[in-house]
Amino acid sequence: MTVVLPARRDARRDDLLRRAAPPRAPMLVWAAIFLNVxxxxxxxxxxxxPGSLGQLVTQGSLVVAMVLALLxxxxMVVRPNLVLVLLSMLAVVALVxxxxxxxxxGSTFxxxxxxxxxxxxxxxxxxxxxxxxxxxxxxxxxxxxxxxSVLVGAVLAPGSAFSFEGRLSGALWPIPPTQVGHYxxxxxxxxxxxxxxxxxxxxTLAVTVLAAGGALVLCHTRTALLAIAVGLTLAGASMFLGHARVRRASALVGVLAVLGATAFAPWLLDWFWRGQSAQDAAQLTGRTKVWTAVFAMDRPRLEELFGSGLSNKSFQGLPIDSxxxxxxxxxxxFGVFVSLAFLLVLLLLAFTHPRGVRRAVALFLIGYCAVASVSETGLGDASPYLLDLFVAASLLAVPSGRTQT
Incomplete structure (x- = not known):
């Protein structure tokens, strides 16, 4: 793979991309890799x-993404960056x-x-x-x-869409409620x-609030709700002094939050508990029991340092969800420290980046993924969360000064 330093060889890189990539062609790469996750x-x-067909479509889309990326x-021009270096280290060690x-x-695959x-x-x-x-x-x-597609599926087949404990899921393509909440x-x-x-x-904001906000409420995903609150707080704080719209919106949200909590407290509590007891909620729906069992397991010293290889993210048949x-x-x-370094590098890039929309969106994505990582898996594997952080890294990159096609 050829590494071209952007400061020295901008012209060569832009010429390569201008000749090779028609307008919007890279979006097909992104669509294919998104389908893979x-x-x-x-x-x-x-x-x-059929399950075999679904797996073929999702796994085969990675091959399509690779072919399209090469086209x-x-x-094979790349921009050197520490974020993907860390991810590459994680991937190579995982293979070994x-x-x-x-x-x-399964693990090698x-x-x-x-x-x-x-x-x-x-x-x-x-x-x-x-x-x-x-x-x-x-x-x-x-x-x-x-x-x-999730909302259309809910209209066409509400029985299938709300078949998982009354929570919104995908009825056209089988997407679990937790992932609906994430998207x-x-x-x-x-x-x-x-x-x-x-x-x-x-x-655009109004349509998105109605559609995405409605889906977020109907899927009953508390992790996504907490993560979006933290992410928006970070993003809003980074824009608070320079954007009057942020200050006005923050004041309005504060007032509406107080009024909403007062007027709809019973409904909000019912939504939050989802029919669970306080003990179940404190144990994060049983997740903490699995986490305790994982850390209590007796392992060889080498496995403690480098793990046992990539798995389906379960332990004794139970999902780990962290x-x-x-x-x-x-x-x-090793994987834990590399993942932590991955997030810290992105945060450092964000805090040293000039104020503006780019930094604010990146901070939202970083904050969201950091909170979600506590009760969701994906930051160290091919997943939508990794794509979120890749987008954040792209927003924090130094402009090359030229425009690619």
Missing amino acids: LAFSGMPTLVPI VNPG VSLHNEYLL RACRLIAFTCVLWLLTPWWGRSDLPLLRWHLTCLRVIVG AAVLLGCTVVLWFGGVVSGR HWVATYLDQGW
Whole structure:
């Protein structure tokens, strides 16, 4: 893979991309890699989809993404960056460790997938730092399509859409409620931050609030709600002094929050508890029991340091539902420290980046993923969360001073 320093060889890089990539062609790469992380679950859908076909579509889209990435960037021109270096280290070590896993085939396949996924991301780095924010726009387009499909499925097949404990899920494509909440929250949060900076219109914001906000409420995902609150707080704080719209919106939200909490307290509490007891909620729906069992497991010293290889993020048949616990199990303390370094590097880049919409959106995505990582997996594997952070890194990149096609 050829590494071209942006400060020295901008002209060569731009010429390569201008000749190779027609307008909007890289968006097809992003759509393909997004489809790859759109996990296929066994939930009921309006039209039954065989599991083998669903897996073929999602896993095969990574091959399509790789081919398309090579077509739009045939010179394999990349922008050096520490973020993807850390991710590449994680992927390579995961492959080495997975070769010694008890379930060799599955673990090695996941590691190879992560390496291919990382290579596609490397090939998209020439589109970092552009003033037209291409990666963010592509990301939001994919999120709109997904959230729109979930809402359409809820209208056409409400029985299938609310079959999981009354929580909204995908009825056209089987998307679990937790992921519906993730997609809706990221779409809503990014749109709000863009509206803060005057990048999108009030009409766009209103439609997004109705669609994504409605999906977020109907899927009953507390993690996504808490994460979007933290992310918007970070983004709003970074724009508070320079944008009067942020100050007015913050005051209005504060007043509405007090009035809403007073008027709708019983309904809000019912939504929050989801029919659970206080003990169940304190244990995060049983998650903490699994986490305790993972850390209490007796492991060889080498496995504590580097893990046992990539797994399906479960322990004794139970989902782990925590990036940090799952990473400790799969990649040991090495994976945990690399993941932490990954987030800290992004935060450092954000705090040293000039104030503005780019930094605010990046801070929202970083804050959201950091909070969600406590009870969701994905930061150290091919997942939508990793795509969120890749978009954040692209927003914080130094502009090259030229425009690619």
